[in-house]
Amino acid sequence: VSGIVFSGNPLDRASNQRRDADWVAARLAEPAARVLPLHRLRPMVTDAPSLGWLDVPALQPAIDRLGAEAPIFLGLADGVPCFALGVSDPALEELAASLEAEGRSWGDPRAIAPLLPPGDAGVLAQARSVLDWHARHGFCAACGATTAPRTGGASRGCATCGASHFPRTDPVVIMLVEHEDRCLLAHGAGRPGNFHSALAGFIEPGESIEEAVQREVWEEAGVRVRDVRYFASQPWPFPASLMIGCFARAEGDHLDVDQEELETARWFTRAEIAAALAAGGAGEGYTLPQPVAIAHHLVRAWCEGRS
């Protein structure tokens, strides 16, 4: 499935070499090395727009402040070492402000991602999710001591108890449920507007993808589904999900909606969906997911008979 935003990251992550701290340090020391700064998890972007890469000297004050381990090794772009660096530390506000020059600014990841050149949004997904993980995992969950980045930022280590910690990726099922010639979309409780999307939920421990689809649809909409079919997947760095897109067939069309989770859920005909898609997602009294979300691709594929 093509056109899924946040996929297509072109970097070679050099998973074996990055375990060697000297190798990572040598990559950062390369004159060609480039660093993507993120301020409060928003990447620097150019007017184009594209990712606002800087060379290492431009960020040296931040590296001096945060430590040589702070730049996270993302991978090699045709041999060019690429790093990400969080510059949200209050002590770096002056630097962050001074970086907003030469037509650069901080971009909202969700808004900017679909506008970036192919592949750049994948790099952004990686950078945002890993930096966020580091920012919220400064302590060892096993013993409570402080941890420090290792392996170019691909993990953190606890010097006190020896535990290694790796970034988490939370698998989420998102499923378009169909019944005869209609599909099921819902508006989440407490959500603004009249945005309607596919049902979704985190996969629980001890659960397969197919079981999670069945459980979530039952819990949220009160309808049993069978014939779960995998469609495509999408990295979703808010903060660290892997969206696993599926289709499923409902055994009936009676719904029993969980009002704690959903404000409303209903069946939409193929004609309704086709008209809304043709209008850029705007239906009568509802809006469909935008192309940045895999839900859009599920809906479109279903509407075009590709489910």
Added chain:
Amino acid sequence: VSGIVFSGNPLDRASNQRRDADWVAARLAEPAARVLPLHRLRPMVTDAPSLGWLDVPALQPAIDRLGAEAPIFLGLADGVPCFALGVSDPALEELAASLEAEGRSWGDPRAIAPLLPPGDAGVLAQARSVLDWHARHGFCAACGATTAPRTGGASRGCATCGASHFPRTDPVVIMLVEHEDRCLLAHGAGRPGNFHSALAGFIEPGESIEEAVQREVWEEAGVRVRDVRYFASQPWPFPASLMIGCFARAEGDHLDVDQEELETARWFTRAEIAAALAAGGAGEGYTLPQPVAIAHHLVRAWCEGRS
């Protein structure tokens, strides 16, 4: 795909109700409530074998010692509340020993799972992965303070900084690579025996399922693949993986094996695999994955032309 061990958990997890501590406490107080004790992550099992459920009074000394929050709510089995309880605390050794009566013992999860009645292995997967997560996440990764179980053990909370923490589920791709009429199996570096299995690896931040398959095969075996097809998934509670089984087609048959990861990798003909499967997995100079692993089902499906 049927017959995948650790899938088929029949419990109703009651995801909404379990958020209410009073509701969970009332379930534990039901006379019909049953608890699965695990000692060092090994479940109590009967001779049958089946899971060795006990009533709450039989485990009251452990609950008194560990606290009322220690039994983890697993779900409802036709309305009967089911819990899991870790009894590995050194102070509970006497209780653990006394429980090993009436034909019960502690079972090795991997060995016992395929022998359990359908669905029981799924319950075991849930119990083992959640208890292990609790045991290794007593502290807040955000601030280092101690955390405590919440929502019937479906999460932990930090009273100091307010953070909520949820069990992690690590998505892993496991892929059978095919080229013309052969498939690729490998023997991991440092692994005993001559066990050969499909390539596998953790999905990285900012990566789709399909991209992870391509990266891992390239890193480990030096061959490019395309046409990645999802097959089935499996919960794998060692400690908390979600195995995502795929097929992929190699662009060539030349291999460049990463010796740090793999001792050897080679192509196997369909005839070789068919003969080995017919011999219970024993080939000439290699053994195939056993049915407990999704790799077995990948290999069998490929051999039978279902890839």
